[in-house]
Amino acid sequence: MTDWTWLVPLPVVVPLSAAGLALALxxxxxxxxxxxxxxxxxxxxxxAALLVLADDGPLVVDVGDWAAPVGINLIVDRLAALMLTVSATVTLCVLLYSLAQGQEDDEESAPISIFHPTYLVLTAGVANAFLSGDLFNIYVGFEILLAASFVLLTLGGTRERIRAGTIYVVMALLSSVLFLVALAATYAATGTVNLAQLAIRLPEIDPGVRLLLQVLLVLAFAIKAAVFPLSAWLPDSYPTAPAPVTAVFAGLLTKVGVYAIIRTQTLLFPEGRLDDVLMWAALAxxxxxxxxxxxxxxxxxxxSFTLVSHIGYMVFGIALSTDAGWTAAIYYVAHHITVQTALFLVVGLVERVGGSTSLTKLGGLARLAPVLAILFFVPAMNLAGIPPMSGFLGKLGLLEAGVQVGTPLAYVLVVGSVVTSLLTLYALVKAWNKAFWQVPEVERPPTRLPFGMVGPAAALIVFGLGLTVAAGPLYAYTERAAAALAERTPYVEAVLPDGKRGKGVSVDVTEQAASDAEHGDDEPEPEAAGVAPADEAAPAGTGAGG
Incomplete structure (x- = not known):
């Protein structure tokens, strides 16, 4: 049987190597x-190859051939593979769009030597966050994202972009500090930051300490994901950047935070002690x-505001803590990355044709550029959740999962989701009507749409529609991903096979999750977790990066 694990590091190694080469050139x-x-x-x-291969089980690579938990490992399971595939497709389309935009604008003096290496580093940071098997390496991925995104956000050096970049960096640094504190506290309490080993060791520690660690991690990731009330920075930061940069930020960066919440909530804290808090945050x-x-x-x-709003749908699915909720949340993340990015690319074309993004100044674009009207309308309706598009299917899955849970709070979230969807439809229809139908203040001549810019945007729109056409197989894939997240054991066994877990340690983490749920806040007995008493457990200093 062929060993395909050599493919696992490539989504990180290839962009980083290309970034160095691009800088040299x-x-x-x-x-x-x-x-x-x-x-x-x-x-x-x-x-795409990893998406297929991961369906047979997680693929793991020990970086530098240092086996986990001592070394850093990269792991591809179904969730990571799906996020990688969607994000890679989006970043390629955005890059092609930006190249065409630069050619149309004849930007010979543009800082291309900076843009390409930085964009490739950003891509590597996203992939590293999705593939990381330990908390510290996820932190490194986030810091790579922070450095690259600040450069991209401030390209051109205008006053408005510098101001927006400053807001972004302050919030990102706050999140990073919280994450670093959470890392230090986690290592102090468990002796490791390896995710698989944490899944085994966290049930051993005091429930109060475990809850504190969970709160710190959720807060750090919630800032990056723009969860209310930690989302005020986003609408002021993203709109000032060039269209391609805004598109990739809107599509990807917040979803890295959502991914981190999914990974830690399902693998490290399956008892769901913050579920009610997350549900209220999702509703708000x-x-x-x-x-x-x-x-x-x-x-x-x-x-930008709809971007923040629809993060709430994903948090809603996560907070349900059921296979159905996680399935719908994962599907919705894939849908939202694609559709939100496509919309921001189309808005770049709207600004080119109409000369502004202000709805009070736009108008008549349907006559000037009928193709552009279609390009905006299709992903807008997809985002609003019009049947039978992928946005509708993802929301329907979330509503069904909420009804299955059946608690009063879950029903409140179901109602809130429906109201939000209707208001999304109203906001987008209003925008489409003002930009494309209302009489413009100043008549403009018909404008040629650059094919090089239309092509990538249209490709993403088609990709989003493909999520609808292939909804059956894709939803089945996300169901299998959610089932593996709930079980947890395959992930732990892939990273820590026999002989790497320490004396007396088993991986019956599913049984431990059920025990936690049954006993509530009571500290579980070590034997119930399949873990030897503390004096027989593995030494505390064997964490990744330790």
Whole structure:
């Protein structure tokens, strides 16, 4: 049987290597572009291959051949593979769009030598966060994202972009500090930051300490995911950047935070002690942000508020702590990455044709560019959840999961989800009507849409529709991903096979999760977790990076 584990590091290694090469070729912009496109094309192909391979079980690579838990490991399971594939497709399309935009604008003086290496580093950071098998390496991935995203956000050096970049960096640094504190506390309490080993050791520690660790991690990831009330920074930060940068930020960066919440909540804290808090946060995120979207008269800010609002749907699915909830949340993440990115790319075309993103200044674009009207309308309706599109299927799955749980709070979230969906439809229809149908203040001549920019945007829209056409197999895949998250044992066994877990340690983590749920906040007996008493457990200093 062929060993395909050599593919696992490539989504990180290829963009990082290409970034170095692109930086060395800063005097040859044409070759720089070729290197960037080739690197991301390879990542898309590798990610698609991993999507198929991971369906047979997790693939694990020990970096530097240092076995976990001492070394750092990269692991691809169904969840990571799906996130990798969708994110790689999105980043490639955005890169092609940005290249076409630069060519149309004849930006010979643009900082291309900076953009390409930085964009490739950003791609590597996203992949590293999805693949990391320990908390510290996830932290490294987030820091890579922070450094690269600040450069991209402030390209051009305008006053508005520097101001927005400052807000973004302050919030990102706050999240990073919280994450670092959580890392230190986790290592002090358990002696490791390896996710698989944490799944075994966390049930051993005091329930109060375990809850504190959970709160710190959730807060750190909630800032990155823009969960209310930690989301006020996003609508002020994203709209000022160039269209390609805004698109990739909107599609990917918040979803890395959502992914981290999914991974830690399911693997490390399956007892769900913060589920009610997360459900209230999900409701507030959906409702408050969509009300903000309705009040906007700038299409970029409107979409930024809808971005925050729909993070609430994903948190809702996570907080249900059921296979059905996790299934719908994973599917919705894949849908939202694609559709939100496509919408921001289309808005870049709207700004090019209409000369503004202000809905009070736009108008008549349906006559000037009928293709553009279609390009905006299709993903807008998908985001609003019009049947039978993927947005509707994802929301329907979340509503069904909420009804299955059947608690009063779950029903409140179901109602809130429906109201948010209706308000999303209202906000997007209002934007479409003002931009494409209302009489413009100034008549403009018909404008040619650059094919190089239309093509990538249209490709993402088609990809989003493909999530609808392939909804059956894709939803079945996310169901299997959710089932594996609930079971946890396959992940732990893949990272820590026999002989690597320490004396007396088993991996019956599913049984432990049931025991935690049954006993509530009572400290579980070590034997119930399949773990030897403390004096027989593995030494505390064997954590990754220790």
């Amino acid at each position: 800063y005097r040859r912009p044409t070759i720089q572009r070729i290197v960037s496109v080739a690197a991301l094309t390879i990542v898309v192909i590798v990610s 995120t959906m409702v408050v942000a969509i009300l903000g979207a309705v009040a906007q008269d700038d299409i970029k800010r409107l979409l």
